[in-house]
Amino acid sequence: xxSRVNGGHWLKVHAPGVQIALELFLTGLAPNPDRVGKLxxxxxxxxxxxxxxxxxxxxxxxxxxxxxxxxAENPEYALTLYRRKCSxxxxxxxxxxxxxxxxxxxxxxxxxxxxxxxxxxxxxxTELDGSMRSSxxxxxxxxxxxxxxxGAYPTIQRAMAACDPAVERPPPSSMQSxxxxxxxxxxxx
Numbered sequence: 522x523x524s525r526v527n528g529g530h531w532l533k534v535h536a537p538g539v540q541i542a543l544e545l546f547l548t549g550l551a552p553n554p555d556r557v558g559k560l561x562x563x564x565x566x567x568x569x570x571x572x573x574x575x576x577x578x579x580x581x582x583x584x585x586x587x588x589x590x591x592x593a594e595n596p597e598y599a600l601t602l603y604r605r606k607c608s609x610x611x612x613x614x615x616x617x618x619x620x621x622x623x624x625x626x627x628x629x630x631x632x633x634x635x636x637x638x639x640x641x642x643x644x645x646x647t648e649l650d651g652s653m654r655s656s657x658x659x660x661x662x663x664x665x666x667x668x669x670x671x672g673a674y675p676t677i678q679r680a681m682a683a684c685d686p687a688v689e690r691p692p693p694s695s696m697q698s699x700x701x702x703x704x705x706x707x708x709x710x
Contacts, residue, residue, distance in 0.1 A: 528574060529645040531566045532662055534625075539637045540672035542628040544613065546665040547642075550580075550623050551650050558582045558620030558642075560612040560627070565641045574643070581643035582619040584610050584627070586636045607636035623665075633704060635672065 536543065550556070558580035565585040566573040575581045586607050612619035613626025620626075625642070629635040644662055669677045 528647075529643055530662075531570065531573060532642045532644060534640040534642065534664070536670050536672075536676070538672055539635050540670045541632050541635050542613070542671045543626065543640070544670075545625040545668040547623045547625060547662050548665040549650055549662040550644070550648055552623075553648070554622045556580065556620065556622055556648070557618050558625075559617040560584070560610070560619035565639075578645065580620055580645070580648055582612075582625065583641040584638050585641065586638045588636055606634065608632070608634040610638065
């Protein structure tokens with residue numbers, strides 16, 4: 522998402538469709554079972570930002586509902602969000618913790634109000650595995666085997682790691698079928 526910024530990288534995780542829950546195993550991070558990253562409601566960084574470090578140490582987790590990207594171009598999106606069309610985003614580990622060790626876990630509170638979202642991770646260079654710290658040509662953090670998502674396109678990551686930006690999503694699991702369509706929302710007054 523962004524090139525290296527002084528002390529780290531902003532990375533964007535994009536899963537197609539509407540995901541209700543994500544559990545991602547991140548490779549490329551230094552082994553640290555005590556690492557925690559809190560979910561923040563602060564705005565996501567601009568693409569290729571140059572001065573967008575979070576200002577506090579550690580890994581940071583932010584998100585953006587894809588509806589939010591259009592607010593600047595179309596004020597109607599703001600009205601949609603204002604009416605609480607989208608579900609609340611919650612960290613998977615309870616409290617405000619969305620990252621433990623090398624596992625990122627997020628979920629939407631109300632499945633029938635789930636909206637498509639992207640995740641943004643700030644990864645300081647000090648949190649990277651030693652072999653990834655000096656490389657600027659490959660993504661420093663990848664999605665590892667066993668990662669999963671539940672939603673419109675339920676998936677299980679079967680390959681070793683997903684780092685190629687051309688790869689839209691891992692192949693769907695043959696063990697699960699897509700969920701039934703959500704019921705229509707009641708009209709808003």
